[in-house]
Amino acid sequence: MSQRHAVITGAASGIGAATAKALRRKGYWITALDLNDPGPLADLWHPIDLDARPYRLPEFDLPVDVLVNAAGLPPRPTTEAKVLRVNFLALRRVTEHLLPHMKKGGAIVNVASKAGAKWRENIAQVKRLIGQANDACLDDFVSAEKIDTVRSYDLSKEAVVVWTKKMTAGLVERGLRMNSVSPAAVETPILGDFTRALGERSTRGIELTKRSGTPDEIAGVIAFLASPSSEWVRGCNIEADGGLTAILDTENTIRPD
């Protein structure tokens, strides 16, 4: 078997870096797409700013077995359009660019978030975001929809979960599959941004699960979704959140009994 090739966005830090490390340990050749140098975590680095307009996506000579979309921005005041652009529109653009390069049986893994869990309730707005073809118009979209900082993040991740599901039937036809992983709080360089923006919602989550997750714990789930062992898992969103979703479902829906 020839060496497997994984392309990872956001590979220079946090969950992306942990994923690069985990897949390298399994023998993958790693191509990193990141603004910053991932150093020895990657075999090849394409510097790229997913918020720049326009940005040029590199050509890929090696066929791709696995694409991990780990690049993402946290909620920060005044960056609402940028969060939607990087977390969802760029993720979609990178994926569509890579699809023709992917080998049959290939797997795509998107890093979504617990913040995207309410996609059903917000489906109308999610569909309007998915309908945005031109990322130059996102500022107008943000004003028209009155999207604040926290909402921009939640919406970007809802869109990742929904788009992952929506692509599934078409990908099955092409012999490919895509899944998402939804972490809650994770010990990365941007954890402080989340606690500042989300406040009580973030601290209570960490309290209920006793601690934050680690990037390696999320990378373990991503590595599974990249591997042939998850062949029959398609269009699925795996919560990797220390039980937070289950505990909140229990509080809100299952109890009292």
Add this chain to the structure above:
Amino acid sequence: MSQRHAVITGAASGIGAATAKALRRKGYWITALDLNDPGPLADLWHPIDLDARPYRLPEFDLPVDVLVNAAGLPPRPTTEAKVLRVNFLALRRVTEHLLPHMKKGGAIVNVASKAGAKWRENIAQVKRLIGQANDACLDDFVSAEKIDTVRSYDLSKEAVVVWTKKMTAGLVERGLRMNSVSPAAVETPILGDFTRALGERSTRGIELTKRSGTPDEIAGVIAFLASPSSEWVRGCNIEADGGLTAILDTENTIRPD
């Protein structure tokens, strides 16, 4: 590291047998609980009929790292109470019996089903089933709730998903975790029972995903949930259904756009 020990119910056939094979390959010592002899798949076999009343659960000398609850009955006419008893009440009883024997860090994996996906809509009835402490009263429960063959199966699996979530907070306190896996159609000896009972619902699912899953594909997901790589995945229900859930979510909720 000493040899890991997995207890598997239903290890003599179908998903349970594939799981025994997968975990044995990873070096686990396997204890099987099954009515039938699992042969060389297990290191130790406790013959047990989970539908018998009373049945005696064996004592366990070896501490347990992993419990996989794979035993289950398909929907068959006139067996409604039996399906609820084996698929949910016995699963709960076996798990509660084993909890004191489990090592810190241990993992429990329950085989649920795509049939359990509507647990939110049916939460009131699910809670009434979870409230049934005495499996001798299940015939009355089935009559009182007017539960037909298909509903008995769906309800039993909804209860598995809900109970898995409900237990999560308490298990985290004990350093344990429990997740469920939800397959749709799988090539096992009982696949015919499902197509007969579920009719169109079953055949359409297979059509949408192009084929049934294989027991090995489901076992791969179970082996992941049993392993330390899924440490931060708790109370989660992983759909291992070839994309069926995503495709139906797209049809019903996401489209048209």
